[in-house]
Amino acid sequence: MTTPVRVALLGAGTVGAAVARRLVERADLYAARVGSPLELVGVAVRDTSRVRDGVDPALLVQDAEALVDQADVVVEVMGGLDRARELIERGIRNGAQVVTANKQLLAHHGPALEALAAEAGVGLDYEAAVMAAIPVVAVVRDSLAGDVVTSISGIVNGSTNFVLDLVARKGVPFEEAVRLAGELGFLEADPTEDLEGLDAAAKIVLLARAAWGAPLTLADVQRRGITGLTDEDFRTASANGKVIKLVASAWTSGAQDAPRVELAVRPVALPQDDPLAQAREGSNVLIVEAESAGTLRLHGAGAGGDETASAVLGDLVRAARRVTRA
Numbered sequence: 140m141t142t143p144v145r146v147a148l149l150g151a152g153t154v155g156a157a158v159a160r161r162l163v164e165r166a167d168l169y170a171a172r173v174g175s176p177l178e179l180v181g182v183a184v185r186d187t188s189r190v191r192d193g194v195d196p197a198l199l200v201q202d203a204e205a206l207v208d209q210a211d212v213v214v215e216v217m218g219g220l221d222r223a224r225e226l227i228e229r230g231i232r233n234g235a236q237v238v239t240a241n242k243q244l245l246a247h248h249g250p251a252l253e254a255l256a257a258e259a260g261v262g263l264d265y266e267a268a269v270m271a272a273i274p275v276v277a278v279v280r281d282s283l284a285g286d287v288v289t290s291i292s293g294i295v296n297g298s299t300n301f302v303l304d305l306v307a308r309k310g311v312p313f314e315e316a317v318r319l320a321g322e323l324g325f326l327e328a329d330p331t332e333d334l335e336g337l338d339a340a341a342k343i344v345l346l347a348r349a350a351w352g353a354p355l356t357l358a359d360v361q362r363r364g365i366t367g368l369t370d371e372d373f374r375t376a377s378a379n380g381k382v383i384k385l386v387a388s389a390w391t392s393g394a395q396d397a398p399r400v401e402l403a404v405r406p407v408a409l410p411q412d413d414p415l416a417q418a419r420e421g422s423n424v425l426i427v428e429a430e431s432a433g434t435l436r437l438h439g440a441g442a443g444g445d446e447t448a449s450a451v452l453g454d455l456v457r458a459a460r461r462v463t464r465a
């Protein structure tokens with residue numbers, strides 16, 4: 140076997156702990172797929188004294204800089220903006236490949252980070268940042284690179300879908316449904332990002348950038364979350380045979396050679412048989428319309444530790460292959 144690929148994991152919460160566990164359980168599988176073993180050299184957290192199920196306590200460190208400096212691949216699943224950005228930039232400047240699930244960081248600083256990565260000749264992969272387990276970034280950016288995407292719409296936030304679904308179908312009180320979404324690891328560290336539509340806004344920005352290459356920011360999104368919904372809204376929707384979903388949309392308008400991209404996140408009352416209304420609990424659905432491909436529909440788990448780890452680990456395997464082939 141060749142030299143191990145050294146992996147630094149930043150974060151051991153819902154997603155990071157799942158990634159760490161799978162790296163142990165599937166060590167042989169990943170070694171075969173990469174052509175070299177993946178060596179988890181450490182896991183940066185804030186509190187090294189806390190036991191994390193399935194994560195070797197000896198790997199937990201607070202000195203994230205020292206950890207990043209040892210890595211061939213940096214996997215950032217800690218969330219937040221400034222600290223995550225510093226550490227990712229450090230990794231890139233060191234020549235490490237970077238994998239991140241951090242959609243807010245990418246929505247705010249993605250173009251600058253991608254430019255830095257391109258300059259350093261390393262990859263910056265982020266499939267897990269948009270719709271967790273569902274491979275949508277690769278589909279929109281790469282698989283459809285020979286087509287013309289005309290619109291994207293979907294349920295792109297798992298926790299709000301879980302809340303809306305439980306309220307509508309099971310009569311669970313709104314606050315109780317939010318609490319349950321937190322217990323399942325669906326909510327962001329700051330749940331208002333989910334409930335006010337900021338998480339969905341970041342995801343639609345990333346998808347629209349991937350589809351149209353346009354310099355879009357969070358400020359371009361017309362955004363409304365679900366906290367303003369009332370019992371009356373749910374009763375009216377139900378009486379009319381509808382279901383309320385938080386829908387994220389991106390579409391083009393204006394001249395074909397210089398299209399303007401419009402972005403929105405808002406609660407919409409959909410007919411029960413609408414494809415977006417089919418998303419249950421923490422699942423997500425994305426509908427992509429493209430000139431030649433027609434209508435594509437992607438459906439699956441939009442949040443959760445193991446589900447998100449699936450996408451992170453896919454990016455990690457790809458990043459590690461780049462290391463071994465360099």
Ligand SMILES: NC(=O)C1=CN([C@@H]2O[C@H](COP(=O)(O)OP(=O)(O)OC[C@H]3O[C@@H](n4cnc5c(N)ncnc54)[C@H](OP(=O)(O)O)[C@@H]3O)[C@@H](O)[C@H]2O)C=CC1
Nearest residue numbers: 150151152153154184185186216217218240241442443447
């Ligand atoms: N949960 C999900 O379903 C999904 C999450 N994501 C994204 O993945 C990322 C992680 O999410 P999730 O696992 O849910 O978050 P958690 O809050 O569960 O975990 C965050 C982890 O990062 C560590 N951490 C946070 N800040 C620092 C810091 N300044 N220095 C060192 N360690 C730090 C925490 O340490 P400690 O444990 O000691 O507090 C914790 O281990 C976020 O960007 C999120 O948006 C993406 C898709 C789905």
Ligand SMILES: N[C@@H](CC=O)C(=O)O
Nearest residue numbers: 296297298325327442
């Ligand atoms: N908080 C997010 C987690 C996955 O991205 C969500 O609810 O979708």
